[in-house]
Amino acid sequence: MADAHDADAFAIEPSASGRLLCGGCAPDDVCRLGVEAAGARDRDLRFDVVCAHSWHGGPDVAHGGWIAAVFDDVLAMAALRTEPRLVTKSLAVEYLRPVPVERPLTVLARIDAHHGRRWEVSARMTLAPTGPPLATARAELRTRRPDHFARHRDWLVHRPPPHQALPPES
Numbered sequence: 750m751a752d753a754h755d756a757d758a759f760a761i762e763p764s765a766s767g768r769l770l771c772g773g774c775a776p777d778d779v780c781r782l783g784v785e786a787a788g789a790r791d792r793d794l795r796f797d798v799v800c801a802h803s804w805h806g807g808p809d810v811a812h813g814g815w816i817a818a819v820f821d822d823v824l825a826m827a828a829l830r831t832e833p834r835l836v837t838k839s840l841a842v843e844y845l846r847p848v849p850v851e852r853p854l855t856v857l858a859r860i861d862a863h864h865g866r867r868w869e870v871s872a873r874m875t876l877a878p879t880g881p882p883l884a885t886a887r888a889e890l891r892t893r894r895p896d897h898f899a900r901h902r903d904w905l906v907h908r909p910p911p912h913q914a915l916p917p918e919s
């Protein structure tokens with residue numbers, strides 16, 4: 750885990766229970782999106798996923814932002830086994846059918862290409878255990894430069910301060 754002075758030491762590492770979790774979920778050792786790694790199938794990593802009702806957008810169907818967040822996680826996971834220091838450069842989601850909440854789902858993710866710092870990955874979501882795709886995604890990931898977070902912090906420090914509230918009109 751990175752300390753406040755060396756953000757670039759940050760890497761996704763197995764949690765106490767062996768899960769790979771994002772920085773926000775790792776302290777509680779549970780994926781708040783409802784994603785569980787479930788092994789490999791040929792070239793694909795398989796995930797068991799359930800959309801909690803609290804993530805619904807329409808009646809009993811998942812919010813598109815939850816679907817995109819799940820894809821962001823699993824697409825990174827596909828490459829994390831090889832490269833623990835990744836960021837998502839682009840993410841494209843196709844929403845093909847509504848995704849039901851509180852129903853077991855399967856997501857398969859794979860690496861399509863890898864050259865240097867560039868990773869191309871793709872995934873699809875179905876009802877469990879299989880079926881027609883409900884949604885698919887493609888992403889381009891980048892291996893972080895060694896100073897990625899330090900550079901970000903330095904960039905932020907040199908921005909104007911946050912907007913100050915205007916005084917009430919007299």
Ligand SMILES: CCCCCCCCCCCC(=O)SCCNC(=O)CCNC(=O)[C@H](O)C(C)(C)COP(=O)(O)OP(=O)(O)OC[C@H]1O[C@@H](n2cnc3c(N)ncnc32)[C@H](O)[C@@H]1OP(=O)(O)O
Pocket residue numbers: 761769770771772780784785786821822823825826835836837838891896897898900901902904
């Ligand atoms: C079970 C489930 C498990 C789940 C397991 C958990 C998995 C969680 C995984 C989550 C993954 C994520 O969501 S990561 C979070 C979302 N993604 C990000 O935050 C990435 C934000 N984007 C970037 O940092 C950058 O665009 C990059 C690194 C992608 C660009 O890389 P690049 O293509 O090599 O381009 P590069 O030439 O380096 O930079 C392009 C422009 O961006 C600027 N730039 C690049 N890096 C930085 C930086 N660190 N700080 C400031 N500015 C930067 C450059 O100055 C330049 O500006 P100029 O010259 O054009 O002005």
